[in-house]
Amino acid sequence: MGGCFEEGAPAFAGVDTHKGSHTLALLDALGRRLGAREFPADAAGIAELVVFCNFYF
Structure with missing residues (x-):
């Protein structure tokens, strides 16, 4: 996913939560x-979300 992200630049996360899944942008x-x-909206999915988000923050 990388891309044009500059280290130290502000970034913002938004999460659309539902019973079965969460979408992070x-x-x-x-x-x-x-x-x-x-x-997925379970413990493993949330752990994956955190790892994905930490890539950018």
């Missing part, structure tokens, strides 16, 4: 999408 300070992904 990451944006840079200009609103450009850094990455987006859907995760």
